[in-house]
Amino acid sequence: MRELRAVMGAALLALAAMSWGAGPAVAAEDEIRIGAVWGLTGPTAGVSQEGRRGMEMAQELINRKGVLGKKIRVIFEDDKADPAVGVSATEKLITQDKVVAFVGGVGSTICNAMLGAFEKYNPRPIGVLTGCGATTIEQRFGKERGYFFVHPWEYYYQSTMRDFLLSLTPRPQTVFIAHEDRLYGTSHAKMADEYFKEAGFKVVAREGFKSGAPDLTPLLTRAKGMNPDVFYWIAYGADAILITKQGKELGFNPRLYASTVQLGTQEYRDAVGLDNAEAFVGITVWEPNADFAASREWPDLLPSTRDWVREYTARYKREPHYYSIMSYVALVAAAKGIEAAGSLDREKVVAAIEKINTMSPMGPLKFSPSKFAVNHAFKQMMIFQWQKGQKALLFPRDTATGAVRYPFPPWTPR
Known part of the structure; x- marks a missing residue:
């Protein structure tokens, strides 16, 4: 049977x-x-x-x-x-x-x-x-x-972010990497860790969290205690909103907040407000300008x-x-x-x-070959920063529409 x-x-x-x-x-x-x-x-x-x-x-x-x-x-x-x-x-x-x-x-x-x-x-x-x-x-x-x-692919992301960090003056020394704990976040974080260390940055921690979690205060508190120059997270839109709001509540002021694509949506800007989005850095494939x-x-x-x-x-x-x-x-x-x-x-x-x-x-x-795929299209990546409610392109230099605001301005006056 x-x-x-x-x-x-x-x-x-x-x-x-x-x-x-x-x-x-x-x-x-x-x-x-x-x-x-x-x-x-x-x-x-x-x-x-x-x-x-x-x-x-x-x-x-x-x-x-x-x-x-x-x-x-x-x-x-x-x-x-x-x-x-x-x-x-x-x-x-x-x-x-x-x-x-x-x-x-x-x-x-x-x-x-x-x-x-x-x-x-x-x-x-x-x-x-x-x-x-x-x-x-x-x-x-x-x-x-x-x-x-x-x-x-993720190596286009992380090589672009690495090169952007290398372009900053004064150059940051330490990076805390936070990431959602499934394939997207863990894979990107692993590659970021490798690229950053090869470039001479000290990765003080690489920590995963559940995307969509209602509270990331414990993670942000640990990061604040390590006092990294860069807090870099790889996650989704709801996570970006929560990190911004709770980072402000904790008074967590790294020299740079940086993230990936989800930071660039209108929903993010509207949810956190123009003042709170100010000076956050993200990565993108394309912008309307x-x-x-x-x-x-x-x-x-x-x-x-x-x-x-x-x-x-x-x-x-x-x-x-x-x-x-x-x-x-x-x-x-x-x-x-x-x-x-x-x-x-x-x-x-x-x-x-x-x-x-x-x-x-x-x-x-x-569509042309990438490292392992036979049919892959867009490969370009750009770094942007929220400035007065708009996204200023910062890197690569030949695409720049503005200058970086760095270090990150303190939360206190906002």
């Missing part, structure tokens, strides 16, 4: 895989379905909502002409920043919704779980993915041609940076985050790959996306 149940279970799994493989043929004739798994609630909600807005804008503009005579339909699912929920959402999109590709996403922990779920299906889904930054993912899944990674020309091939979908920002701001009455434009460009790439392939045949679509080489409002759009 056990053997019979095992055989039946395997047969059902195979049937699910085959039904996905045949999915495009049985999907609604007038639409091409794209799956999008984002942390729309929970600690990654800020950047996830930015990504959703970017994809919704791309979907509307793509559908003015359509793709292969059909409309693109993006089906969004909320992973709640929980990898188990993300896997369930992924499998639902594959087996029930019959999506032909996945686009978007945020968080290496979720991305790693999703790609693990992809492995159960034959053929594997195509992914144009915005949320994968851990080198662990690059090493594990990077050789799969059907996975197109849009987000920079970038200046890239329109695509020669598809200027209607990939206009200049200035025109794209104007359109986004008019629609949503807010400044775009880099996840907004990254998810937008990713969906355009998927749609143009399908269009160039002339069908939904997986191998033809993969080959067509690999041939994309054009300008975009985010910069040159071309």
